[in-house]
Amino acid sequence: xxxHVIRMPDIGEGIAEVEVVAWRVQPGDTVIxxxxxxxxxxxxxxxxxPSAVHGKVLELGxxxxxxxxxxxxxILIEVEGKGNASDRVPxxxxxxxxxxPAPAGAKPAPADIMPAQVPxxxxxxxxxxPAAIATVRVPGEKPIASPAVRRAAWDMGIELQFVPGxxxxxxxxxxxxxxxxxxxxxxxxxxxxxxxxRTDELAVPVIGLRRKIAQKMQExxxxxxxxxxxxxxxxxxxxTLRTVLNSKWGKQRGKLTILPxxxxxxVLAVRDFPQINARYDDEAGIVTQYGAVHIGxxxxxxxxxxxxxxxxxxxxxxxxxxxxxxxxxxxxxxxxAAREDLSGSTITLTSLGTLGGIVSTPVINHxxxxxxxxxxxxxxxxxxxxxxxxxxxxxxxxxxxxxxxxGMHAAEFIQxxxxxxxxxxxxxxx
Numbered sequence: 230x231x232x233h234v235i236r237m238p239d240i241g242e243g244i245a246e247v248e249v250v251a252w253r254v255q256p257g258d259t260v261i262x263x264x265x266x267x268x269x270x271x272x273x274x275x276x277x278x279p280s281a282v283h284g285k286v287l288e289l290g291x292x293x294x295x296x297x298x299x300x301x302x303x304i305l306i307e308v309e310g311k312g313n314a315s316d317r318v319p320x321x322x323x324x325x326x327x328x329x330p331a332p333a334g335a336k337p338a339p340a341d342i343m344p345a346q347v348p349x350x351x352x353x354x355x356x357x358x359p360a361a362i363a364t365v366r367v368p369g370e371k372p373i374a375s376p377a378v379r380r381a382a383w384d385m386g387i388e389l390q391f392v393p394g395x396x397x398x399x400x401x402x403x404x405x406x407x408x409x410x411x412x413x414x415x416x417x418x419x420x421x422x423x424x425x426x427r428t429d430e431l432a433v434p435v436i437g438l439r440r441k442i443a444q445k446m447q448e449x450x451x452x453x454x455x456x457x458x459x460x461x462x463x464x465x466x467x468x469t470l471r472t473v474l475n476s477k478w479g480k481q482r483g484k485l486t487i488l489p490x491x492x493x494x495x496v497l498a499v500r501d502f503p504q505i506n507a508r509y510d511d512e513a514g515i516v517t518q519y520g521a522v523h524i525g526x527x528x529x530x531x532x533x534x535x536x537x538x539x540x541x542x543x544x545x546x547x548x549x550x551x552x553x554x555x556x557x558x559x560x561x562x563x564x565x566a567a568r569e570d571l572s573g574s575t576i577t578l579t580s581l582g583t584l585g586g587i588v589s590t591p592v593i594n595h596x597x598x599x600x601x602x603x604x605x606x607x608x609x610x611x612x613x614x615x616x617x618x619x620x621x622x623x624x625x626x627x628x629x630x631x632x633x634x635x636g637m638h639a640a641e642f643i644q645x646x647x648x649x650x651x652x653x654x655x656x657x658x659x
Contacts, residue, residue, distance in 0.1 A: 231312030233282045235304045246296045250437035258286045274568040284308035294436035374401040438532045449595040456631040457590045460643045464621045467653045482548040489550035494649040496543045502642045508596045525574030528561045535561040538574040589626040598630035
């Protein structure tokens with residue numbers, strides 16, 4: 230038997246170190262060639278590291294969240310024959326850099342759930358917690374219990390989400406409620422109902438994509454003096470047009486949301502305001518204005534916010550833009566987006582859809598100088614021709630880099646977009 234060392238590969242682009250986001254294997258696991266061993270992250274993308282050999286995992290090179298230099302030992306695998314490092318002796322089957330095995334009886338996490346996707350409890354300095362008070366389920370996972378147990382929990386003032394279940398498949402039984410109540414401090418309100426005090430804490434490591442998002446947001450707010458401008462837009466005519474187009478062409482060409490119309494309006498508006506379709510290198514003191522309009526579309530995924538890029542939006546019609554938005558969003562949400570799809574935007578469009586609220590203050594995607602934010606569209610009474618009528622209204626909340634975009638120009642830019650959207654026929658006239 231020999232040892233095969235897999236080292237952190239040189240991913241290119243001048244990258245000297247890479248963050249380990251998640252391990253797909255643990256010491257003692259048997260692996261086969263091309264099996265994914267780990268997910269690592271550069272500044273631009275998450276990359277899967279496959280195994281080059283068959284064998285058994287001996288050591289991991291570090292914990293999830295740690296940075297490793299290119300060329301460092303990522304993983305040691307015991308193989309048949311000499312391997313590529315037969316003189317290398319592993320420190321232990323479970324090295325210090327790897328978390329200790331789970332207690333006997335504990336259920337291992339599913340192999341397809343990466344540690345970066347779920348909260349990871351980390352010891353914190355505090356008073357000992359009652360054994361029964363713990364977050365025992367990942368966010369969104371519903372506790373299993375019978376109607377009788379749920380009723381009993383309601384009467385006892387217990388949230389089932391925090392009760393460990395001892396029944397089959399983690400089902401909560403009455404004994405689990407009694408044990409939980411015995412360990413938890415109680416208070417009694419004026420009506421005589423009992424409520425359980427919670428003293429649990431959960432420290433969630435900020436690693437992987439979440440760390441990249443935090444760093445990018447902090448950098449954007451630190452370096453860019455944001456100026457946010459809000460304008461309301463009457464979307465009634467555009468909604469009528471969208472409904473007609475979807476009714477006539479939806480089955481053949483796909484359904485249109487409002488995003489392709491907004492993208493088209495942005496493409497036309499930046500012709501008059503080229504300083505807004507730009508990137509600012511504040512260290513070199515150079516603003517680069519672009520003829521091409523590469524629109525970043527902020528996309529929420531289960532891992533965090535990602536901004537895939539619709540390239541050359543100026544050359545796409547409504548359905549081309551819609552198809553590209555769907556393709557890029559799917560790639561971002563499934564983790565299959567190529568690195569080139571996640572960089573190079575010249576202006577960003579962000580929307581919270583039906584959760585868009587009335588006003589927002591979007592953060593500029595550094596080093597761009599503008600971001601257009603879409604708020605919720607709602608019917609509202611408006612005065613038109615001296616009469617009160619119901620119109621479909623929507624706010625745009627957009628932020629600009631005040632170092633290179635004057636407030637007047639920002640307002641005029643949004644007013645230009647407003648003009649196109651309120652008279653949508655102008656979107657198609659040159």
